[in-house]
Amino acid sequence: MKFLPEESTNSLCTSWSPRRILTVFGLLILIVGLLWYGKAKNPTITLQMCLAAPQRYDGSLIEVGTEATVAQVIEDGFILRQMGKLVKVVGKANDLQVGEFVGLLAVFHRPGLLELKKIHVAKNRRTKIWVSVIPLVMVLLFCIRQYRVDFRQLGLTERNPCRT
Amino acid sequence: MPDLITHTAVAYLASRPRSFARYRAVFYLGTILPDLISRPLYIIKPELFVYAAAIHTPVFLIVSCLLLAELFAEKLRSGVRLFLLAGVGLHLCLDLLQRHVASGYFWLFPFSWQSFEVGLFWPETPLSLAPLWIGSVLLTEVIIRLRKLKVKSGSTPEPKAGFH
Numbered sequence: 001m002k003f004l005p006e007e008s009t010n011s012l013c014t015s016w017s018p019r020r021i022l023t024v025f026g027l028l029i030l031i032v033g034l035l036w037y038g039k040a041k042n043p044t045i046t047l048q049m050c051l052a053a054p055q056r057y058d059g060s061l062i063e064v065g066t067e068a069t070v071a072q073v074i075e076d077g078f079i080l081r082q083m084g085k086l087v088k089v090v091g092k093a094n095d096l097q098v099g100e101f102v103g104l105l106a107v108f109h110r111p112g113l114l115e116l117k118k119i120h121v122a123k124n125r126r127t128k129i130w131v132s133v134i135p136l137v138m139v140l141l142f143c144i145r146q147y148r149v150d151f152r153q154l155g156l157t158e159r160n161p162c163r164t
Numbered sequence: 165m166p167d168l169i170t171h172t173a174v175a176y177l178a179s180r181p182r183s184f185a186r187y188r189a190v191f192y193l194g195t196i197l198p199d200l201i202s203r204p205l206y207i208i209k210p211e212l213f214v215y216a217a218a219i220h221t222p223v224f225l226i227v228s229c230l231l232l233a234e235l236f237a238e239k240l241r242s243g244v245r246l247f248l249l250a251g252v253g254l255h256l257c258l259d260l261l262q263r264h265v266a267s268g269y270f271w272l273f274p275f276s277w278q279s280f281e282v283g284l285f286w287p288e289t290p291l292s293l294a295p296l297w298i299g300s301v302l303l304t305e306v307i308i309r310l311r312k313l314k315v316k317s318g319s320t321p322e323p324k325a326g327f328h
Contacts, residue, residue: 020234027231034227037274038218044267046213063266067210083210103265120265120286128291129207132168136200139172139192146189150237157237158186 015153047082047108054110061117065103070096077116080104091116101125166262166290171195171255173297177304178254187247194251197232198225198259220259221273225252262287 047064050057064082071081077090080102089106093116096102101122106114150157175195179188202219205212218224229252233245259269263283270279290297 024231024234027227027234030227031224031231034218034224034274035215038221038224039214041274041277042214042217043277044217048211065265066206066213105266118265122286122288124288124291128167128288129203131291131294132199135168135172136196139189139196143189143193147236153237155237156235157240 016155045108047080047087047114048085050108051085051087051112054108054112057108058110060108061105062108062114063103063105064114068102068104070098070100070102072098080114087112087114089114089116091119093119093121096121166258166285166287167294168196168199169294170290170297171199171258173301174258175251175254176301180304180308184247187243190244191247191251193232194229194248194253195255197228197248197252198255201228217270218273221270222252222256223273225256261285 045057045060045062046066047062047068050060050062064080066082068080068082070078071086072079073096074088077088078093078096080087080089089104090113091106093102103120103122104114104116105118106116108114146159147156148159149155172192172195175192179191184191198220202216205219206216226249229245229248232248233241236244256269256271259281260271261282261284262268263281263286267279268281270277272278
């Protein structure tokens with residue numbers, strides 16, 4: 001007679017119980033709710049909002065940081081590119097190079113001009129993103145090495161439960 | 165965020181105690197989770213930044229950890245939950261030390277849109293120290309392996325007299 005190992009017999013009675021399904025469902029609803037709230041109530045004024053309604057946001061102090069790069073360096077400032085849109089930024093900024101990521105605090109003037117207040121040039125940001133892929137892959141491989149999908153439980157279990 | 169090499173190296177050094185052994189992979193996963201679920205969103209599609217602002221917050225990440233833990237077998241779940249949360253906590257502690265040109269992360273979301281940070285370094289700064297982190301990890305790994313070898317060689321039984 002073939003005996004099932006202890007782990008297998010346990011797994012028979014620990015599948016997706018109604019409580020577990022409800023928990024997952026509840027957490028998913030919470031996640032969707034937080035995402036909706038985060039979008040709907042975020043008070044940040046973005047450059048895209050200003051460009052969409054220049055009259056409304058004229059004179060507003062805004063933060064620009066999301067994937068904003070230098071498109072061109074000009075005499076009195078630079079041209080900023082964000083989400084495919086180009087905006088002139090007036091103000092002193094040292095050591096700027098085309099293609100660099102920047103974060104800035106600026107006053108928006110209609111129809112589409114930024115008066116620079118504060119700037120940070122995120123040098124090496126592109127390198128940082130690419131370098132970050134290495135530990136990401138390593139951690140995911142480590143997880144795959146340590147855990148496996150148990151189709152009986154429809155969940156993840158240890159590959160080698162004896163490991164301490 | 166500091167780069168993921170910094171986050172993972174700090175997690176590696178923090179997870180040396182024996183109590184981490186069973187859940188080390190999960191701890192690492194927790195350490196990279198905040199960036200794993202928020203960054204690709206707006207690096208690939210910057211228009212989705214409004215969602216990313218909500219994702220990289222303690223409340224959202226706690227809910228995500230609870231949801232992720234539900235994917236594991238019941239006997240692992242509480243441990244996975246704990247170590248995922250510990251990893252996320254470590255990640256957020258490092259992020260708290262950063263500085264931004266304007267507002268940083270919304271630590272109290274969804275209760276408040278206030279943002280605060282210690283401001284020790286810019287997000288890109290730790291990248292220049294990546295060789296140091298990698299060196300520390302390698303050195304620790306070498307020391308651990310040497311210790312294991314020493315323990316192994318010390319525990320081999322002495323040959324009995326008369327056998328040689």
